[in-house]
Amino acid sequence: MSASHPAGLTEQDVLLALKGVQDPDLKRDLVDLGMIKDIRITDQLLELTVNLTTPACPLKGKIEADVREAIGRNLGNARELRVNMSADVRGKGVIEKGDIPGVRNVIAVGSGKGGVGKSTLAASLAYGLQHYGSKVGLMDADVYGPSVPHLVGASGRPMAKGERIQPIEANGLKLMSIGFLVKPEQAVIMRGPMLHGIVNQFLHQVDWGELDYLVIDLPPGTGDVPLTLSQTLPLTGAVVVCTPQEVALLDATRAVAMFRQLKVPLLGMVENMSFLDPPGGGDRMYPFGHGGARRRAEELDVPFLGEVPLVFDIREKGDIGLLHETLAEGSPSRPYLLGVVEALAQQISIRNLKAPRMPTLEIIS
Template sequence: MAVTEEAVLAALKRVEDPELHRDVISLGMIKDVKVSAGTVSLTLVLTTPACPVRQKFESDVRTAVAAIPGVTGVNLATTAQVRSVRSFDQQSIPGIRNVIAIASGKGGVGKTTVSVNLAVALAKDGAKVGLMDADIYGPNVPLMMGLGSLPPMRDQRIVPAENFGVKVMSMGFLVKPAEAVIWRGPMLHGAINKFLKEVEWGDLDYLLCDLPPGTGDVQLSLCQVISMSGALIVTTPQDVALLDVRKSISMFEKVKVPILGVVENMSSFICPHCSKSTDIFSKGGGARAAEELKIPFLGEVPLVPEVREGSDSGHPITLTHPDSPAAKAFVEIARKLAGQVSILAAQEQEHLKSAWKV
């Protein structure tokens, strides 16, 4: 029996995206179906190159096609096309599909460390990534990304610095740290606006935005200047963390920025001498907060000296020790984050469709 394209599409109609819970055909994820004798060639277009369920997805598609009577071979290619959560937002910047805020209720919990490692992990998976340091008062991103200065301007526009496949912009490139402290709100907004609109970001799937610590006016208006796809909250595990997470969330609710998830940083301390694990800051606060507040918990990063050393030396652990538990945690969290963005983008699309029908 000759295999037809219709038979392939019908079989794939039964394959669901495990996260979006819809079939791959109606999600537009299958392209270039060709049948030649018994061999079926097709392309699976994921919603992110950092897909957390990529292997399962590929094997589900392969199995469904291979099960069609008459199929003797399956040539599956996989690509990705990241969708924007805010495709119709007037404030969105052409070419930048998703801006993600990395925030915390209080300082020093590891926002910048998390931002840098997630950016690097997403880029390693093949995503087009930018990292914007919105912490005007303590711009640490250049140091942690091993960058010192910006390249020359091109056509009167700022060209971001680049390392490890990530484009970076930071106030740290423009002012000395001591000068930054005199900056006030309105100047800050001007600077952030410039960072977004006058920087040659090019084509980006994700622009991670490392926010300053806290939940004050500055953070609030930053979220209004930038059309955010969502926010990731970083916390440490103590019980008091719950209070801070709640504060962060209510700030984002005010400006209608959805929460993509919570990350617990500085979870267990793993002793470099005896490998024993100690919960210095307690454990599980992030997961508890996420459960109570009904937001996704994306994972925990252990407290290990290599993370700090990587940050200080500008060589993120995700690249230097990819097999370490911390690096694996960052990669997993980055993929879950990308997955959450895909879910929101799909929901937004559904929402728009139903709005137009009315």
């Protein structure tokens, strides 16, 4: 191939020049994955778009650099090169029984143990995915102890429009929680079949619209709700949250075993409350130990999505319904939370492009 390509450069030449440039996660050519779009060639300019599978792609910079390098090497630099980066979040590509029309990915956030930060992280992941430009919903499946409305500072009563229930919207997130349907001080008492009905209704009768990601906050433990969920729809996968403490790790191991039994793919483990940097300075502290979740994830062959420190800001902002501020510029938790968000988005993309979704578990009654 001539290095200058002064005239007559075609789209085909550009695609050929990009051969061998791979998505580092998927280990496949960008061209074969259909990620190279909108090629425009003029005498002075070569413009193209790399369409990623998630706007939260942590390898965006590397992919753009690889594309620039390959074009420069194979076609020379007679023209100005403009590389635009865009993203369309993909689902699994085939429609299965139980799928919510318009919702591309459904992610459950669970743990074995209570109080490890599932709800806080489920809401932070939802905000984080939205931060990168995705359309996101957050469903509270903790029907006995709903905390999503409080964490995101949302209130109101979901209204029915025809057959569909309209979700509550707050800070751009679409939300549904039993917390919008009962008084805060009211105890929710229901038997298994009612719970199944509510979860099913939240998934299939709520007008979620078009969503790239629907994040589901699970109650603690390995009980009815994850079972119901896995029977109701094909989940993209589950995230297991745990603290570095041995007892939390044991429970997390049980949660991993449960998801495996339910045939829900494991997208990864997050270590919450990993460390504490004293606000006034001083040595980093490890109140619950450190690194246990990473080691356990390796042992269990589950991706490790990252560490989130114990931060005063997270507790405080969650308590006053301003959790989105933990992702604001300058917030001490921001880099850690966004790191977990990117790792999760990456795992979802890998799963959707590489592995076929497992079938929904049949109901055994």
